[in-house]
Amino acid sequence: MTPRSTTEQGWFDVQGTQPLLDQMDRSMMQLVPNTSDAYSCNNEQGIQDQYRNARKLGRKPRDARQVLAKRGLIGPSRNPVAVGKSIIRTGPVKVLPLSNHLLVSSSSPSSSSSSSEENDFAAGRDAAATRLSSMQSAAARLLHHRANSPPQVPLPVRMPDVLRLPEECARCILDWTNERFENRAWNASNDWGMELGPKMGLWTNQAGVAREVVLRGDTEAGFRMVQICFQQYQSIIRTEQPPEMLLKTLIVAFYMLQAGPELGASFVRYSASLFPIVLGENHPISRIWHHINALGVEAIRPYLWTILQAWWESLKQRLGTRHKELAVHRLELIRSLHRFGGLPMMSAKAGIQQMVDDMAADVKYWTLDYVMWAKLELVTIYVEAGLDTEAAELLEDIGRRIEATPDGYDIWTQTVYWYLRAQAMENLGLEDEALESYQARYDACLKAVGPDARHTVRALGELERYNRKIGRIEVADQLRTRFHKGWRIVCDRAAAVND
Template sequence: MTPAPAGKAWASPEDWEANKETISRLWWDDDHSLKEVQDIMSQEHDFHATDKMYKSRLKSWGLVKNLKSSDAKQIMGLAQSGVVKQPLVIRGRSMGSKKWQKRLNRVASRPETTTKVLVSTRNGAILSPPVTVASPVSALSPLSGRVEPPDTLRITEAGLMAVHDFAVHQFEETKWDLSGLTFDFDADKTDSWYNGLSLATRNLLKDRNSPTNFAMVHKSFDQYSAVLDQATPSLIPLTLGHIVGLMEVGPEMAATLLRYVARLVAIKFGESHPLSRFWAQMQTLGPVQIQQVIGAVLGAYFHVIVNHSHPANRWRTAMYPTYAKLQQKWGAISEQAAVTIFERTIREIENSIAGKRGKTTKAADHDEIIRHLYEVKIYFAIYLVERKRFPEAYQVTEEIGSWLERGGATQFPEQYEQWLLVRGSTLVGLGKLEEATPYYLETYQARRKRLGVENSRTTRAMLQLEEHYSRLGQPLAAEKMHSELEQSWIKKS
């Protein structure tokens, strides 16, 4: 090994972890060159490492600026087909060199000849993303206009067909029924699994060498078998969400989960099952390309959900806008597209209320629809907070608060607790940290009393209270809450 500078020592594993956020910010967020990062860390932080050390560590963190040639080629093929409109985004930054990004944007925005491919099923058809041929002279050519699409596009089309067939199959076999208003999220094992792996992912980002953190990941993998046995509508969105989310830990970790899911599904359902076909296609694409096509995949999936569900069904009203928000975060859809999904969801619920006027409707059903309407508005407020549109979020929470004061808080404690959290987040965004504390604390206490410490909603409240204590500069309170959070998850079966 090259000797360290005179009187200095190379960074230890502990030094890397202690300086991870600073190095990540300089390299990824501020876009400094490796030499600049080395100089800044050496001069300002007394942190010393070779080029090779930096490159190895940045790769393990999933912060490689330039894509592998195979990945870059596949993404460019998706751009030519119209499936991809922008580069892969990690930590708010586009992967690939600036020159490559410009080329991708140029290809994606080029005038194209578009042919829509119809994905046929027993219950009708949906339009898949366009298969396109970017050729300004194609109309003048005496040759046939048919051009074979790239392999990546064929894989994407097969994945769209499989996810569509799976969703239709679940409804036709009456394994899913979203025709009514209710959905029991507490009985959905996918939700609990998602929260557990989220906690494990968060811990890994803090400490990649902890046996405890990897044990939590392994436990999450073990729990996935029970998640598959239940196979609720949350299965595909939440699993895809974790594969994309694990890219921040590292592409290898995301690929490990993807490979495990694909193999386990094939074992449980058989290779010909539409769910097996879907995950086989996703495994062929790999985590990098999944982030590029996830918008199209979930678009096809929710197309089936919308056609088979009540406009005010709780799963639909909760998950559809939530995944619109996440797709925007992943760079799969635009901000306006996400807002449109929120607005459409709210409008369809309001229309379902209007459609019942003059008809005999159970008071309980009417109240349930109103509950779901305001719950979507709560999700919209959360979205506004995440977009740092705090004054707008405050106005939405005021409207929701008025409904709760009229009796909603007593009748629907869950929505009251959701409102407490988003109200707290809004106040934090407005710089009123101390004023926000009672909202986070009351949410945690109310859920612990109502649902128990091991419930997934309680663990979410604990997580947000821990983060709030950290913001306030109260490390002991934050650590105590984190320990309680870990213990609550470990106790779960």
């Protein structure tokens, strides 16, 4: 017997064997759940025929591994004895043979006996059939497990809360305003448009005074009022829910933040836990405050304008642009946003100036008080932005108008004028003018509401602070004694309202 002269050439006959290998790979990779329960006889016989054809071509066992490794489907063999096992690749279901070894002799000599070749062929066929049956069973078990397991889909990329905040809050605001108007909780039939929350304005003012007292260094007195404001808020949102509740709550949150970071965070946490209890978890305000609490007041600062603009637009659609109380909200909104860093100076100035011009063009409807009040809001943002020269010039014009027609303006317009003039003069270093203005503000409040009223006691505290600043310590000490006496009365009255 002589070796076949074509055997060594046939080992690497790639052109003849590559299509068969590709076809075998496709057959093994097309194991999908709806066809993996069992192979039909035809499928099994077809794969066996492919193995027989590969054997007739004389392909060595190692060549299949080399081709598959070259295509990147398997790695190099680390255990040549491991024959017939499988690698399960992630992704689309694939069952790849770890080895395409065929049980053929790589060095058996040629024989002229046909029975010897038939025996070798039968042995190879039986071994290949046994190995294929084992692989098919393993593949069927795997696919059955995959078919009965939950689908493995990639988790969606979740948008950060800070990016979803404006959209979520705008949706909640629309839900809230629509519900209140449709249920007639807010009445838009008369000139003022709706029932306003009297407690809400008082509560906001008290929180602002408490902030000033804390910033002045009188922490104990200031925190007494802060505690009262916390206690009052539950009653306010339970009985009123006025349209300005969202705006006022945000204003107070920033008041507390200015008094101290931890105090601001404490108020946000408190209100975030209070809303679901009083209003319910699905209430729009509860949902808005959930986002604010999750992010923190500082993080929402860049989005304040977007959130509150949606609130104002929702009211404007119901009430119209000539609604007087809505104009009050608009001015307060612009001023507050600028104060808390949510609106640039130029935008705030342009917005308020436009309102001043519109009101002045129709003074019969808006009256002098509205026009003057809008101008004072413009002065406010000048003072808070450090534009004291511009503030002083505008205040001079306002002062001439008030002196010319004192009966045309109410007492509160006059007290706000004196307060802003005092701040502008103080910032410009004009001590006499500033002291005169602080004293005039206190005298106006004293005349209007008496010595123990909240406004008068607040003006008294401002006068005490400035006297101490310019070195009039004895006068300042006397004023402080009077202030603490009046402050106790103010806090007792506020606590009694809560009771």
